[in-house]
Amino acid sequence: VGEFDLIERYFRVPSQQMIERLAASQRPLLGIGDDCALISLAGKPGEVTAISSDMLVEGVHFFSDVAPRHLGHKALAVNLSDLAAMGAQPKGFTLALSLPRIDEPWLADFSLGLFALAEQFACPLIGGDTTRGPLNICITVFGSVASSNVLRRSGARQGDDLWVSGSLGGAAWALSRLEQKRISFTSAIEIDALQALEQPTPRVELGKLLAAEGLANSAMDLSDGLSGDLAHLLAQSRVPGVLLDWDNLPWHECLKNASDAEKIRFALQGGDDYELLFSADSTHREALLKLTTTLPLPLTRIGSLSVLPGIRWRNAPKDLPALALGQAFNHFNRN
């Protein structure tokens, strides 16, 4: 079996099969095999295209021994999470892959994880590139959203409630365990945290509903930790600060017995949550709590946006270490 036959087998064929299963209106006009893919991104009048690109590097974004299936899932998930944060419907993605060698079991497993998630969101692989080199996965994803509904980082207003989906800190806690070579995850809670790290669920349905129903004034996805990401949201919205309620933060269950410092480290400064952070008028509280059951997905009101600068706390423990806005994960500072 030749090298390019394997690429054909694990990428082009599954892509073609998935596209054939899609409704006609969801199919790209031209998939893998020509100089470009062709896709009709102009669904309805007023719709615009949302585009995001993320690059995952071995040793920086994932460990060398991660299951390729989880890597395939995560590489697409982090991009779909960006679409979710804009309220966009996924339409397709390209995959550029640099591989040190052609490794059939690796490709088979990676492809499995990638296409399982693609299938779940009806988001087909439409093109890309494969080359030799240090392991690097670059996915670019395309979605559609009505321009009048787009969720931006810049729309937050003073007085907005601040909400977050799911729970915080599980992924960073699991990462920390893996970094300490503690690779055994046994309880359901521990396994859930590991899954948050390796197979995050992009909050696409939530994003689409927030956009379509006009329930949020601003939104972003949490990739680098609440405190750092929140700083971006506030800066782009020109809102000076936030009042957070310590008791209302949706700590991942794995942090139940953690110290306050650990909670801060994993849930506020840790990365990889891929939950949606959004601000909303207080008039939407009831509607948002209803979403919790219809999605179903926990949505938690964690505080409110304020004219007073920085992060202030309600119900904080007495010895809470100081925490500035913007203390977050930085790939360039990480060893």
Added chain:
Amino acid sequence: VGEFDLIERYFRVPSQQMIERLAASQRPLLGIGDDCALISLAGKPGEVTAISSDMLVEGVHFFSDVAPRHLGHKALAVNLSDLAAMGAQPKGFTLALSLPRIDEPWLADFSLGLFALAEQFACPLIGGDTTRGPLNICITVFGSVASSNVLRRSGARQGDDLWVSGSLGGAAWALSRLEQKRISFTSAIEIDALQALEQPTPRVELGKLLAAEGLANSAMDLSDGLSGDLAHLLAQSRVPGVLLDWDNLPWHECLKNASDAEKIRFALQGGDDYELLFSADSTHREALLKLTTTLPLPLTRIGSLSVLPGIRWRNAPKDLPALALGQAFNHFNRN
């Protein structure tokens, strides 16, 4: 100066400045800074979006000591070349960049080459990702083309004339010199060959004209060498073979005194030409020769598509080594 300030300075600021210079209709709705870029890709009714993604890896696609400015140019050029091959108008691109370290002179120079070419084709940088890791550049480019005019690889017909733009083999010849550590390029011809390798000009105007005027039945860009790329065009068009005219091949001037074996190696099997290969009805010969002067860009009729399988030659030298369709550059086989 912080690391992210440099990214801001060399990517976000030039992107913003370029976008401000664009006509209102060419501007993205939202550029770098949110979870996604927003772009209106539905220009006119019947237009579809062409998308291509290419990844360049240090040591595979370029030498470590290439001028960063040329690398910035080439990374975008190879993607624009894919749009050209479909007849699409460039609309924007994303850049995902993995860097071993933050090197300000490198970033400044890379950015210069990247934005100079982006400016030339009114194709703004609209988003992307920067991370730490082995040097890797992944660009994804978006363009628009009327669906009825798209140039595909699959449209060639038996009897079509086969045409190619520009000249062939200069880039591969220059690459071969660099591989032999012969880094001195002095004559105008040698410098032109080096430029073909390091700063190819994507044939966007040619592609758009071929598409808009309906002058070509099929097209693709030459990235892996004429003989390999031609095999793809024929296979996708289900045309068995081609009759090529040796005397009509537009050898790059640097191959004037080359042996026949060298001509084959550089111009037929060598890669990186980034010229357009296209097939056309013989009724369009006059119109195509006119394009040569209006563009201006040499267009050469190199043969015709045939029912007889494989590559056959007219005017070939007697001792011409056998050449099969599909003998082309392969990144995985390259050392």
